[in-house]
Amino acid sequence: xxxxxxxxxxxxxxxxxxxxxxxxxxxxxxxxxxxxxxxxxxxxxxxxxxxxxxxxxxxxxxxxxxxxxxxxxxxxxxxxxxxxxxxxxxxxxxxxxxxxxxxxxxxxxxxxxxxxxxxxxxxxxxxxxxxxxxxxxxxxxxxxxxxxxxxxxxxxxxxxxxxxxxxxxxxxxxxxxxxxxxxxxxxxxxxxxxxxxxxxxxxxxxxxxxxxxxxxxxxxxxx
Amino acid sequence: xxxxxxxxxxxxxxxxxxxxxxxxxxxxxxxxxxxxxxxxxxxxxxxxxxxxxxxxxxxxxxxxxxxxxxxxxxxxxxxxxxxxxxxxxxxxxxxxxxxxxxxxxxxxxxxxxxxxxxxxxxxxxxxxxxxxxxxxxxxxxxxxxxxxxxxxxxxxxxxxxxxxxxxxxxxxxxxxxxxxxxxxxxxxxxxxxxxxxxxxxxxxxxxxxxxxxxxxxxx
Amino acid sequence: xxxxxxxxxxxxxxxxxxxxxxxxxxxxxxxxxxxxxxxxxxxxxxxxxxxxxxxxxxxxxxxxxxxxxxxxxxxxxxxxxxxxxxxxxxxxxxxxxxxxxxxxxxxxxxxxxxxxxxxxxxxxxxxxxxxxxxxxxxxxxxxxxxxxxxxxxxxxxxxxxxxxxxxxxxxxxxxxxxxxxxxxxxxxxxxxxxxxxxxxxxxxxxxxxxxxxxxxxxxxxxxxxxxxxxxxxxxxxxxxxxxxxxxxxxxxxxxxxxxxxxxxxxx
Numbered sequence: 001x002x003x004x005x006x007x008x009x010x011x012x013x014x015x016x017x018x019x020x021x022x023x024x025x026x027x028x029x030x031x032x033x034x035x036x037x038x039x040x041x042x043x044x045x046x047x048x049x050x051x052x053x054x055x056x057x058x059x060x061x062x063x064x065x066x067x068x069x070x071x072x073x074x075x076x077x078x079x080x081x082x083x084x085x086x087x088x089x090x091x092x093x094x095x096x097x098x099x100x101x102x103x104x105x106x107x108x109x110x111x112x113x114x115x116x117x118x119x120x121x122x123x124x125x126x127x128x129x130x131x132x133x134x135x136x137x138x139x140x141x142x143x144x145x146x147x148x149x150x151x152x153x154x155x156x157x158x159x160x161x162x163x164x165x166x167x168x169x170x171x172x173x174x175x176x177x178x179x180x181x182x183x184x185x186x187x188x189x190x191x192x193x194x195x196x197x198x199x200x201x202x203x204x205x206x207x208x209x210x211x212x213x214x215x216x217x218x219x220x221x222x223x
Numbered sequence: 224x225x226x227x228x229x230x231x232x233x234x235x236x237x238x239x240x241x242x243x244x245x246x247x248x249x250x251x252x253x254x255x256x257x258x259x260x261x262x263x264x265x266x267x268x269x270x271x272x273x274x275x276x277x278x279x280x281x282x283x284x285x286x287x288x289x290x291x292x293x294x295x296x297x298x299x300x301x302x303x304x305x306x307x308x309x310x311x312x313x314x315x316x317x318x319x320x321x322x323x324x325x326x327x328x329x330x331x332x333x334x335x336x337x338x339x340x341x342x343x344x345x346x347x348x349x350x351x352x353x354x355x356x357x358x359x360x361x362x363x364x365x366x367x368x369x370x371x372x373x374x375x376x377x378x379x380x381x382x383x384x385x386x387x388x389x390x391x392x393x394x395x396x397x398x399x400x401x402x403x404x405x406x407x408x409x410x411x412x413x414x415x416x417x418x419x420x421x422x423x424x425x426x427x428x429x430x431x432x433x434x435x436x437x438x439x440x441x442x
Numbered sequence: 443x444x445x446x447x448x449x450x451x452x453x454x455x456x457x458x459x460x461x462x463x464x465x466x467x468x469x470x471x472x473x474x475x476x477x478x479x480x481x482x483x484x485x486x487x488x489x490x491x492x493x494x495x496x497x498x499x500x501x502x503x504x505x506x507x508x509x510x511x512x513x514x515x516x517x518x519x520x521x522x523x524x525x526x527x528x529x530x531x532x533x534x535x536x537x538x539x540x541x542x543x544x545x546x547x548x549x550x551x552x553x554x555x556x557x558x559x560x561x562x563x564x565x566x567x568x569x570x571x572x573x574x575x576x577x578x579x580x581x582x583x584x585x586x587x588x589x590x591x592x593x594x595x596x597x598x599x600x601x602x603x604x605x606x607x608x609x610x611x612x613x614x615x616x617x618x619x620x621x622x623x624x625x626x627x628x629x630x631x632x633x634x635x636x637x638x639x640x641x642x643x644x645x646x647x648x649x650x651x652x653x654x655x656x657x658x659x660x661x662x663x664x665x666x667x668x669x670x671x672x673x674x675x676x677x678x679x680x681x682x683x684x685x686x687x688x689x690x691x692x693x694x695x696x697x698x699x700x701x702x703x704x705x706x707x708x709x
Contacts, residue, residue: 063422065386068397072414079410083226123496124543124602128557128609129533131526138556142547157289164291168390175294182301189305192298196290203289220547220589 006185007194017177018198024091024173025160028098032159033152035103040110041136054107061104067165073097074169094166094173098159105155113148114140146214146221153210157203164199174198226411233412236403243396244420247385250317250395254385255378257321262328267358269333280329287326293387295319300391316388324381331373335366368439375432379425386421396420445508447472447644448493448613453502455488462488463668466502470613470661473642477655479679480665481691486648487540489665490617493646494537495528506534507612533561536606540618542598544590544605550577551586554605562609576604580634596627600634607638614638616647652695656680664688 007014039054046054061069074093081088117140125135167176178195182188265283268276287295299319303310310318339362347357389398400417404410446469453466463485470476478486491497493504495512504511511531513520523531545553551573558569577586580600582593590598599619606614616635620628632654639645639658649655655662655676662679664672666687672679682688 060418060422063425064418065383065397065421067386067389068400068414068418068421071397071401072418075404075410075414079226118541118543120539120541120543121545123537124539124545126496126529126532127494127535127537127539128605129529129561130557131529134560138560139545143545146547161289161291164293165387167293175291175297179297187305189298189302192294192302196294196298199291199294200286200289204285207289220549220591 003185003187003190003194006181006187010181010185013177013181014174017172017174020091020171020173020177021160021163022202024095024098024166024171025156025163027095028102028159028163029156031095031099032102032106032155035099036106036110039103039107040114043107043111044114045132045136058104058107061101062108066101066162067168069101070094070097070165070169073100090166090170094163094169094171098162098166101162102155102159105158106152109148109151109155110144112151113144116147117143143221146218149210149214149217153207156206156210160202160206161199228411229409230412230416232407232409233403233416236399237416239403240396240399240417240420243394243399244424246393247382247388247395248424250313250320250385250388250393251378251382253317254320254324254381255374257317258324258328258377258381259332259374261321261325262332263363265325265329266332266336269329270336280333284326284329287323292319292323292384293390295323296387296391312388312391312393316385316391316393320381320384323384324377327377327380328374331370331377332366335370335373336362338369339365371432371436371439375429375436378432379428382425382428383421445472446470446505447474447507448646449503449505450493451503451505453489453492453499453504455485455492455497455499461668463665464501466670468663468670468673470644470646473644474660475639475645475647475658476661476663477647477649477659477676478663478665479649479652479655479691480671481694484665485668486665487617490537490615490646490648493613494535494615495532496537498522506531529561533609534612536609536611536614538599538602538606538614538616538619540621542590542595542602542622544598544602546590549587549589550582550593550601553590553601554608557605557609572608573604576608577601579637580604581630594627595623596630599623599631603631603634603638607643612644614643614645616645616649618648618650620649620651650695652680652692664691666691 039057042054043051043058064072070093073096074088074090077093077096078088121139121143122135125139130138163173164175166173167179170176172180174195178191182191185191265280268280269284271277296316296319299310299322300312300315303315343361343365344357347361348354352360385395386397388395389401392398396417400413404413407413448468448470450466450468452464453468454464455462466489468476478489480486488497492499499512503513512528513522515521522528545556548556551570554573554577555566555569558564558572559566562569564572574583574586577583580603582597582600582604585593585597585601590601593601603619619635620631623631628651632651635645635647636654636658647655647659657676659676662674662676663670664679664685672682672685672688674682679688680692682692
């Protein structure tokens with residue numbers, strides 16, 4: 001069977017793989033963004049002692065390869081679940097590991113974005129009688145979002161790329177399904193190129209949506 | 224089944240771990256070297272007025288930055304032999320990582336070149352230097368000092384990326400971690416120690432490179 | 443005896459080990475316009491920020507409309523009020539900053555309505571009406587939907603003034619409101635401030651515009667090295683003959699200006 005015929009024949013398998021790549025990435029994007037915003041706010045405005053555990057989380061994660069985080073999370077959770085009599089679906093370990101990893105990066109992005117906002121903005125919010133929560137919500141976060149959008153998009157691309165690591169713990173995402181197809185049909189050269197192009201398309205699509213969003217929400221700030 | 228943390232069982236693997244870590248550093252260093260060559264060449268393409276060169280550079284960067292390194296690694300190790308290119312494990316990984324690093328370093332060098340004020344280049348031309356002479360004797364040295372911090376960060380990233388070499392059974396630290404994990408079942412200890420080794424190494428490299436940067440900085 | 447709107451008693455402020463000012467006493471009546479002058483580092487801006495509770499202070503009291511703000515005594519201890527209460531007390535003071543500090547992601551209208559809707563809980567329609575009134579007053583009706591980055595510095599500062607006064611504060615604080623402006627834009631901002639003064643608003647201005655301070659103020663305060671060195675009418679301050687530090691300070695601003703104007707008026 002030639003390459004294109006085999007691709008057509010394996011349509012459903014590939015689509016399942018694509019779905020697992022996209023869903024694990026989406027979950028990781030959602031979780032890491034929520035975690036990152038929360039932790040980033042704490043690192044930017046929290047008191048010195050409260051900050052310590054969050055600082056440690058960020059610095060530890062940034063010093064460890066993503067793959068090691070994937071294996072660690074997978075084996076730790078799996079080990080713990082086994083001891084109470086459950087089996088761990090690799091998919092769950094996978095998106096959790098991606099979230100743990102990306103969460104540290106989003107945290108740094110959010111912290112950096114918040115701290116780059118001039119202090120006068122907080123003063124101005126206070127001066128019209130706003131409470132800190134209101135200042136955060138109406139003044140700081142909208143401005144931080146504009147500043148953190150480019151690095152956040154970067155992180156999303158890293159998450160999508162990172163989801164390929166989940167193949168190594170047995171998540172049937174794009175790369176693993178590709179490997180299964182190669183085992184069946186051979187032709188590794190074309191298959192890996194093909195799957196590479198799929199990743200490329202996903203990420204370029206994310207990038208162009210991001211560029212559009214940057215323009216849309218940047219009004220007043222990116223003059 | 225009770226599990227007691229016991230680092231003693233892991234202790235004897237430490238020398239092996241250190242060897243694996245060393246291999247990772249070597250792979251990263253070689254890839255950085257080749258990646259820099261790719262990066263410099265493409266950076267000059269990127270800033271050149273030649274449309275084709277410019278497009279080629281930006282196309283390369285877009286493609287390589289948006290494909291997972293693991294896919295690239297498999298492509299080079301399992302795919303290229305289909306095209307008649309047979310490389311050893313180590314060589315194919317270095318090849319993949321160099322191509323990958325090249326994309327990131329192109330961006331680094333391009334920014335470095337752009338930060339050189341055009342007046343300096345013109346001054347070089349004014350004293351009669353040829354284009355390649357301006358490149359070699361003016362642009363490159365200034366650029367290198369500009370980009371040193373980014374180079375350090377890239378080296379650390381590359382070192383972390385070498386953990387992917389385990390996927391094609393190169394015996395570096397992550398590979399050893401999985402192996403010892405399987406042999407001993409000391410899950411917690413193995414991954415804690417290996418994570419710690421990576422972390423300490425990364426921060427140590429960062430610290431050392433910062434010292435070097437400070438020495439080389441233009442006062 | 444008219445009651446003081448603002449009463450400051452033996453105020454003292456430290457940044458760590460550095461004393462910014464001490465023994466500051468100040469009384470301001472309803473409708474008074476007070477200018478604070480002095481060389482940089484004399485503590486004027488910090489004093490203004492303390493009045494708006496943007497800075498903590500270590501000693502003394504500030505009473506606004508008879509009520510102590512910012513701190514309370516618990517037994518023998520003096521404690522700063524929780525931020526939520528302080529936020530409520532700040533509603534009564536409006537502040538205009540040297541760097542404008544407009545919210546860059548909001549239009550002129552939104553800048554002014556934000557406090558009205560979120561703090562004063564006005565309805566959107568009421569807030570809009572109130573905001574439009576003040577934006578018209580500062581002469582920017584045609585810029586109501588512009589973003590701050592599309593405005594000149596002078597226009598931005600006028601929006602900032604509208605934002606502060608729209609909250610209907612008891613006292614307006616101006617912190618070097620024209621210092622960050624290009625010289626040709628200073629006039630339009632001073633004009634707005636002057637009109638607000640003529641309307642009977644109570645205002646405190648930290649300023650380097652000596653001529654303006656002379657013309658507009660009921661009272662001028664000269665701060666020097668963290669103390670209130672002299673309080674008086676503009677005339678008393680600008681024609682001072684007793685205080686070398688004050689004469690020295692005024693001389694850097696072309697000392698004749700105040701004096702000559704005073705004589706002009708006498709004739």
